[in-house]
Amino acid sequence: MPKNILIINGHPDEESYNFALAKAYKKGAEKSKDSFRKKWLRKVEKLGERNQ
DSSP states (O other), X not given: OOOEEEEEEOOSOTTSHHHHHHHHXXXXXXXXXXXXXXXXXXXXXXXXXXXX
């Protein structure tokens, strides 16, 4: 049975170990028959810094 995979990476540095791990997981998911989505959250709004 295929899996549904969601990959979330919130590290701001694309050269980080976290980013490399998320990219490797994405590559593996692409080779499988599982469905997946990815979200790179490098630019998350901090509380109180929203433009109003």
